[in-house]
Amino acid sequence: MVVEIKNLVKRYNDFLAVDNVSLNIGEGEIYGLLGxxxxxxxxxxxxxxxxxxxxxxxxxxxxxxxxxxxxxxKREIGIxxxxxxxxxxxxxxxxxxxxxxxxxLRDGLLKERVKEALDFTGLWDRRNDISRKFSGGMKxxxxxxxxxxxxxxxxxxxxxxxxIDPQSRNHILESVRELNxxxxxxxxxxxxxxxxxxxxxxxxxxxxxxxxxDGTKDELKNMVSVEDRVEIELSAVNYTVxxxxxxxxxxxxxxxxxxxxxxxxxxxxxxxxRIIDCIVNADLExxxxxxxKPTLETVFLTLTGRTLRD
Amino acid sequence: xxxxxxxxxxxxxxxxxxxxxxxxxxxFISFILFSVGGSRPISVSVIDKDNTELTxxxxxxxxxxxxxxxxxxNEIQKKLIRGRTDYVILIEKGFSEAIIKGEDVRLKTYNIKxxxxxxxxxxxxxxxxxxxxxIGKASNGNEASFYEGMAHYKDSSLGVxxxxxxxxxxxxxxxxxxxxxxxxxxxxxxxxxxxxxLQDKQLKTYGRVLAAPVSTKMYTLQNFLSGYLIVAVQxxxxxxxxxxxxxxxxxxxxxxxxxxxxxxxxxxxxxxxxINSFSxxxxxxxxxxSLLIVPMCMLGGAFWPRWLMPDLLRKISSFVPVSxxxxxxxxxxxxxxxxSVLLEVAIVMLFALVFFLISxxxxxxxxA
Numbered sequence: 001m002v003v004e005i006k007n008l009v010k011r012y013n014d015f016l017a018v019d020n021v022s023l024n025i026g027e028g029e030i031y032g033l034l035g036x037x038x039x040x041x042x043x044x045x046x047x048x049x050x051x052x053x054x055x056x057x058x059x060x061x062x063x064x065x066x067x068x069x070x071x072x073x074k075r076e077i078g079i080x081x082x083x084x085x086x087x088x089x090x091x092x093x094x095x096x097x098x099x100x101x102x103x104x105l106r107d108g109l110l111k112e113r114v115k116e117a118l119d120f121t122g123l124w125d126r127r128n129d130i131s132r133k134f135s136g137g138m139k140x141x142x143x144x145x146x147x148x149x150x151x152x153x154x155x156x157x158x159x160x161x162x163x164i165d166p167q168s169r170n171h172i173l174e175s176v177r178e179l180n181x182x183x184x185x186x187x188x189x190x191x192x193x194x195x196x197x198x199x200x201x202x203x204x205x206x207x208x209x210x211x212x213x214d215g216t217k218d219e220l221k222n223m224v225s226v227e228d229r230v231e232i233e234l235s236a237v238n239y240t241v242x243x244x245x246x247x248x249x250x251x252x253x254x255x256x257x258x259x260x261x262x263x264x265x266x267x268x269x270x271x272x273x274r275i276i277d278c279i280v281n282a283d284l285e286x287x288x289x290x291x292x293k294p295t296l297e298t299v300f301l302t303l304t305g306r307t308l309r310d
Numbered sequence: 311x312x313x314x315x316x317x318x319x320x321x322x323x324x325x326x327x328x329x330x331x332x333x334x335x336x337x338f339i340s341f342i343l344f345s346v347g348g349s350r351p352i353s354v355s356v357i358d359k360d361n362t363e364l365t366x367x368x369x370x371x372x373x374x375x376x377x378x379x380x381x382x383x384n385e386i387q388k389k390l391i392r393g394r395t396d397y398v399i400l401i402e403k404g405f406s407e408a409i410i411k412g413e414d415v416r417l418k419t420y421n422i423k424x425x426x427x428x429x430x431x432x433x434x435x436x437x438x439x440x441x442x443x444x445i446g447k448a449s450n451g452n453e454a455s456f457y458e459g460m461a462h463y464k465d466s467s468l469g470v471x472x473x474x475x476x477x478x479x480x481x482x483x484x485x486x487x488x489x490x491x492x493x494x495x496x497x498x499x500x501x502x503x504x505x506x507x508l509q510d511k512q513l514k515t516y517g518r519v520l521a522a523p524v525s526t527k528m529y530t531l532q533n534f535l536s537g538y539l540i541v542a543v544q545x546x547x548x549x550x551x552x553x554x555x556x557x558x559x560x561x562x563x564x565x566x567x568x569x570x571x572x573x574x575x576x577x578x579x580x581x582x583x584x585i586n587s588f589s590x591x592x593x594x595x596x597x598x599x600s601l602l603i604v605p606m607c608m609l610g611g612a613f614w615p616r617w618l619m620p621d622l623l624r625k626i627s628s629f630v631p632v633s634x635x636x637x638x639x640x641x642x643x644x645x646x647x648x649x650s651v652l653l654e655v656a657i658v659m660l661f662a663l664v665f666f667l668i669s670x671x672x673x674x675x676x677x678a
Binding site (some may be wrong): 021046070071 | 312319320513518520521524
């Protein structure tokens with residue numbers, strides 16, 4: 001395991017920010033921490049990187065306790081903070097150089113890694129520009145560059161795409177995949193459901209300081225889906241085909257609606273081919289078909305009773 | 311020392327730091343040293359009720375070294391307090407007669423005790439009177455013998471010795487005021503330099519730096535050191551400009567003065583650490599520093615002599631480090647050795663310790 005969090009608790013006076021959180025993150029994973037603002041994601045991250053002291057619990061990174069081996073552990077982590085944390089009055093190159101030096105990089109290796117980080121984030125051509133002049137997207141990319149020059153084994157990205165244009169967002173998401181391909185384990189926190197769904201292979205959903213569910217995307221979706229749904233647009237609809245579809249094993253219901261059939265089946269019935277057979281046998285043409293699957297939004301809604309952006 | 315170097319780079323690029331570091335202090339200090347008149351002669355006011363040949367001789371000799379002005383008896387106090395005159399001599403009726411008879415008479419003089427500006431005039435007048443008393447005793451009341459003796463005395467070069475001392479003392483008084491302003495700007499610059507911690511917290515780089523293998527202690531220490539270096543550079547350059555451009559008179563021991571100001575810079579950094587620990591952001595720190603530093607300089611005698619203030623305020627000023635610093639610097643400027651200001655060094659360092667402790671305690675409470 002790269003990260004083991006056991007029974008983590010953090011209080012701020014009477015407010016329980018992190019409530020007995022336990023997580024295990026394996027080598028090479030892109031691990032998503034999903035939850036609304038105030039769910040406890042950033043507090044968990046800040047405890048993980050040693051900025052906040054936990055009231056209770058234990059955190060090990062690569063098997064080493066973060067309190068006992070603070071410096072060694074910190075050298076292996078790269079943090080991309082939620083808010084852009086760079087020096088406005090310094091150039092892009094000076095920013096990356098400063099943070100890389102904090103991790104002990106010097107001389108030739110320092111220069112090489114700074115160039116690599118700026119190249120990676122597409123900022124090498126703007127390396128001598130004062131970062132104050134950068135657009136929001138470029139600042140976000142510089143925010144990433146500052147965290148990767150020392151080649152961290154674990155990269156923690158806390159909402160790295162907040163408030164930026166789609167182009168920069170895609171660039172960042174692609175960067176995350178690339179860093180993961182190069183061997184870094186990534187913890188990615190976001191309240192953008194689609195980003196987490198697209199990027200992460202394992203996800204923990206947090207709410208009110210607790211992990212309310214964790215697992216792979218499919219495991220999470222399976223937790224909440226009770227039926228499979230399919231919507232089929234036909235050249236025409238008649239009652240015979242509706243009756244025949246209803247007789248297919250596993251089908252719970254079939255409704256004709258404005259040239260479409262809405263079929264719901266028991267979960268994992270695997271009866272789609274038989275439903276199609278019924279339609280074909282009735283000499284009807286299939287124009288379009290949409291298999292409805294539960295999203296992470298559905299998962300969150302089901303588990304918490306509210307949407308992520310409520 | 312990565313954070314130290316980065317801080318220096320950031321501070322030197324900041325226009326406000328540059329203004330606080332050189333431009334504004336130089337404007338203020340040059341105003342004091344030039345406009346107020348760094349080399350004006352000592353002003354001695356005279357009321358001559360005796361008006362004899364002897365008193366004329368006396369005043370003629372005084373006028374070689376001082377600027378003599380007339381004054382009315384009821385104006386003495388007012389003019390001294392307002393700094394219009396440095397020293398007042400009142401020669402009573404019968405003074406010359408008593409001297410010639412060999413009697414032990416004294417001149418009535420007035421000056422402000424706490425200032426050094428009248429020192430030269432005082433020494434000169436005392437020497438002259440002592441000399442003529444001796445001549446008086448030797449002449450046994452014989453007026454002709456007395457004035458013969460006076461003629462010999464006039465030819466002596468005694469007065470010349472005090473001429474340079476008088477001008478020098480006057481210049482040094484303004485140097486002290488100039489240094490008072492320097493102390494104030496040092497404290498402002500210290501607050502500005504060390505408030506990088508607050509800026510880091512605002513920029514969120516504070517957390518990012520501490521997420522690297524850097525301890526809070528190391529971060530704070532490097533922050534203090536960078537602030538101290540900036541203040542030390544300010545002190546060095548301004549003292550050099552004062553000395554070699556404005557020709558300010560630092561007395562015989564410029565190096566001792568420099569050393570003391572560098573010691574006081576530690577107190578300035580400690581004060582700024584305390585201000586920063588009570589502030590949420592650098593704007594609040596700047597406001598708080600104005601609220602603390604200006605009154606501290608007022609009480610400490612950086613803007614005007616402390617003897618002008620009421621007793622209560624003078625007592626309160628003992629609790630202000632600027633008072634002790636200026637006392638020490640005045641001593642050094644007027645030629646006292648560094649060993650004579652060791653008490654002030656200890657007290658200024660004690661202030662630094664108290665400020666650091668308050669700051670550390672505030673941080674501990676915040677983090678709890």
